Amino acid sequence: MTPAKAAIEASFAKQGLMRSFKAGIEEIASGRVVLSMPISPAIGQQHGVAHAGASFALGDSASGYAALTLMEPGAEVMTVEMKINLIAPAAGRRLIATGEVVKPGRRLMITRCTVQAEAEDGILRDVALLQGTMIPV
Amino acid sequence: MTPAKAAIEASFAKQGLMRSFKAGIEEIASGRVVLSMPISPAIGQQHGVAHAGASFALGDSASGYAALTLMEPGAEVMTVEMKINLIAPAAGRRLIATGEVVKPGRRLMITRCTVQAEAEDGILRDVALLQGTMIPV
Amino acid sequence: MTPAKAAIEASFAKQGLMRSFKAGIEEIASGRVVLSMPISPAIGQQHGVAHAGASFALGDSASGYAALTLMEPGAEVMTVEMKINLIAPAAGRRLIATGEVVKPGRRLMITRCTVQAEAEDGILRDVALLQGTMIPV
Amino acid sequence: MTPAKAAIEASFAKQGLMRSFKAGIEEIASGRVVLSMPISPAIGQQHGVAHAGASFALGDSASGYAALTLMEPGAEVMTVEMKINLIAPAAGRRLIATGEVVKPGRRLMITRCTVQAEAEDGILRDVALLQGTMIPV
Numbered sequence: 001m002t003p004a005k006a007a008i009e010a011s012f013a014k015q016g017l018m019r020s021f022k023a024g025i026e027e028i029a030s031g032r033v034v035l036s037m038p039i040s041p042a043i044g045q046q047h048g049v050a051h052a053g054a055s056f057a058l059g060d061s062a063s064g065y066a067a068l069t070l071m072e073p074g075a076e077v078m079t080v081e082m083k084i085n086l087i088a089p090a091a092g093r094r095l096i097a098t099g100e101v102v103k104p105g106r107r108l109m110i111t112r113c114t115v116q117a118e119a120e121d122g123i124l125r126d127v128a129l130l131q132g133t134m135i136p137v
Numbered sequence: 138m139t140p141a142k143a144a145i146e147a148s149f150a151k152q153g154l155m156r157s158f159k160a161g162i163e164e165i166a167s168g169r170v171v172l173s174m175p176i177s178p179a180i181g182q183q184h185g186v187a188h189a190g191a192s193f194a195l196g197d198s199a200s201g202y203a204a205l206t207l208m209e210p211g212a213e214v215m216t217v218e219m220k221i222n223l224i225a226p227a228a229g230r231r232l233i234a235t236g237e238v239v240k241p242g243r244r245l246m247i248t249r250c251t252v253q254a255e256a257e258d259g260i261l262r263d264v265a266l267l268q269g270t271m272i273p274v
Numbered sequence: 275m276t277p278a279k280a281a282i283e284a285s286f287a288k289q290g291l292m293r294s295f296k297a298g299i300e301e302i303a304s305g306r307v308v309l310s311m312p313i314s315p316a317i318g319q320q321h322g323v324a325h326a327g328a329s330f331a332l333g334d335s336a337s338g339y340a341a342l343t344l345m346e347p348g349a350e351v352m353t354v355e356m357k358i359n360l361i362a363p364a365a366g367r368r369l370i371a372t373g374e375v376v377k378p379g380r381r382l383m384i385t386r387c388t389v390q391a392e393a394e395d396g397i398l399r400d401v402a403l404l405q406g407t408m409i410p411v
Numbered sequence: 412m413t414p415a416k417a418a419i420e421a422s423f424a425k426q427g428l429m430r431s432f433k434a435g436i437e438e439i440a441s442g443r444v445v446l447s448m449p450i451s452p453a454i455g456q457q458h459g460v461a462h463a464g465a466s467f468a469l470g471d472s473a474s475g476y477a478a479l480t481l482m483e484p485g486a487e488v489m490t491v492e493m494k495i496n497l498i499a500p501a502a503g504r505r506l507i508a509t510g511e512v513v514k515p516g517r518r519l520m521i522t523r524c525t526v527q528a529e530a531e532d533g534i535l536r537d538v539a540l541l542q543g544t545m546i547p548v
Contacts, residue, residue, distance in 0.1 A: 011183045012183075014181075014182075014183040014184075015181065015182050015183050015188060016177075016178040016179050016180060016181035016182075016185075016188070017179070017180045017181060017182065017187075017188035017190055017191060018188075019179075020157070020179045020180065040153075041153040042153050042154070042156075042157045043153060043154045043157065044151075044152065044153030044154060045151075045152050045153075045154065046148045046149075046151040046152050046213070047151075047213075048153075050154075051152060051153070051154035051155075051194060051197075051198075052193075052194070052197050052216050052219070053154055053190060053191075053193050053194020053195070053197055053198070054154060054190075054194070056189075056190050056193045056194065056197070056219075056221075057188060057189070057190020057191070057193065057194065058190070060188075060189050060190055060193070061188075061190070076183070076184075078223070079189050079223050080222070080223065080491070080492075080519060080544060081220065081221060081222045081223065081491075081492060081544055082189070082193075082220070082221055082223075083218065083219070083220040083221075083357040083405060083494060084193075084218060084219055084220075085217070085218045085377070085384045085405060085407065086215070086216050086217065086218065086219075087377040087379075087384055088377075102403060103359070103361040103362075103400065103403070105361075107546070108491060108546070110359045110361055110403060112403075126377065129376060129377070129384060129386075129405065131357060131359060131403065131405045133359065133491060133492055133544065135518070135519075217354070217355075217382060217407060218354075218355060218407055220357060220494040220542060222514070222521045222542060222544065224514040224516075224521055225514075239540060240496070240498040240499075240537065240540070242498075244409075245354060245409070247496045247498055247540060249540075263514065266513060266514070266521060266523075266542065268494060268496060268540065268542045270354060270355055270407065270496065272381070272382070285457045286457075288455075288456075288457040288458075289455065289456050289457050289462060290451075290452040290453050290454060290455030290456075290459075290462070291453070291454045291455060291456065291461075291462035291464055291465060292462075293453075294431070294453045294454065314427075315427040316427050316428070316430075316431045317427060317428045317431065318425075318426065318427035318428060319425075319426050319427075319428065320422040320423075320425040320426050320487070321425075321487075322427075324428075325426060325427070325428035325429075325468060325471075325472075326467075326468070326471050326490050326493070327428055327464060327465075327467050327468020327469070327471055327472070328428060328464070328468070330463075330464050330467045330468065330471070330493075330495075331462060331463070331464020331465070331467065331468065332464070334462075334463050334464055334467070335462075335464070350457070350458075352497070353463050353497050354496070354497065355494065355495060355496045355497065356463070356467075356494070356495055356497075357492065357493070357494040357495075358467075358492060358493055358494075359491070359492045360489070360490050360491065360492065360493075
């Protein structure tokens with residue numbers, strides 16, 4: 001395991017919200033991190049599909065860790081701002097967030113993330129698109 | 138209780154994520170809704186303060202219900218998009234989100250929300266600012 | 275020329291700001307429009323490179339027309355909201371904006387746009403990334 | 412004239428785009444700058460009202476200079492990102508942008524801006540709301 005991978009796994013394990021959401025790491029690559037979590041009534045909105053806040057949280061963590069893969073060892077990452085467009089109801093069994101750095105920088109990193117919902121039959125559907133800014137702290 | 142108030146309370150009670158977060162309604166007024174929830178390790182990020190996703194979720198719900206107060210009876214509301222700027226660590230005992238409609242419209246409503254963290258001594262500090270678009274469905 | 279192409283060219287010709295900017299259409303495809311304009315002191319900010327407002331304007335028009343290619347004949351398009359991340363100084367001889375629909379919809383369309391600056395030697399550099407929402411009117 | 416005021420007026424005078432737009436400074440206060448510009452066909456979109464790019468450009472400059480009033484002498488300011496919600500057609504004789512710092516910081520400043528259109532009869536109408544991040548450079 002690379003140091004970046006180990007640092008991300010250690011940091012992720014400390015995120016209480018990700019633990020509450022039963023979220024897990026699917027993939028860690030240079031400038032790219034994929035996270036997933038089950039869709040359940042515990043993260044629902046009033047119509048039973050996942051709350052925008054759940055898609056946001058998973059997408060924000062995936063984006064932050066994608067940025068962290070490109071930062072100096074020992075760095076930590078913080079979200080400056082994040083924009084989310086909700087594009088379809090987050091129905092199904094699982095949310096999958098793919099965060100990527102689209103513009104690395106020493107002071108700031110720009111990230112994008114696609115959040116998908118996996119239906120019971122395995123079909124993936126884009127449910128949210130995020131674009132934001134990460135800063136090393 | 139006005140019909141709008143009753144509709145919002147019924148809808149809020151169905152949001153599984155708000156229930157998981159132990160969130161509650163503080164105030165419902167025309168074009169303005171205030172929600173709160175406790176800060177606990179269960180909603181933390183890696184440094185123990187509340188995850189951006191928790192501030193976002195509470196702010197998004199407050200914004201949506203603020204919009205709902207100005208919609209036709211029977212309408213439901215959906216978030217089109219939401220931008221969040223994180224401005225301070227969300228430390229303390231409670232998050233408080235004040236959502237307001239800044240531009241009502243028949244097709245679209247623009248909302249703003251301030252999320253504050255209440256410290257153990259009761260001092261409030263702004264932690265996030267949201268600006269977004271709601272649509273009746 | 276397809277009807278969509280003709281409609282976009284006619285609409286573009288009516289945009290006074292695009293004319294003031296000496297902007298032109300590079301490409302019209304289904305769900306994708308590319309515009310360009312010269313970089314000159316007339317659109318500069320205080321350091322001489324193109325003002326963020328110029329990158330935004332070109333990117334916004336490219337995004338709107340990309341959405342228009344997928345709307346009903348006779349429709350017109352309006353920007354609901356747009357987020358721009360500025361990622362590098364817009365220096366060089368030309369700005370090129372590539373707008374694309376990432377999520378078509380009957381009521382709303384989500385677009386993304388990359389604005390590039392073309393240096394004197396022809397090298398392209400990404401200078402801004404936009405993500406926004408278009409609505410038919 | 413205070414040093415901050417002088418610095419902003421000097422910087423503003425160098426913005427070619429603001430000059431092309433015939434924009435002027437209405438007010439400079441601590442954490443707050445108001446700019447204005449005439450609405451004319453030269454900044455129009457296809458329906459004759461001001462292009463979103465014009466509202467954005469004026470609002471972005473007002474936001475940046477509002478941030479500059481709170482930065483160290485000699486500092487310059489750059490937009491990291493900016494979100495705009497368009498809320499009404501920008502018709503009339505003048506655009507007025509009021510930029511304000513909502514969260515000052517040493518590394519980053521969060522700004523908000525309201526852009527208004529002044530009708531022929533002097534009535535003001537909000538046409539756009541911006542929220543963004545400025546950085547000293």
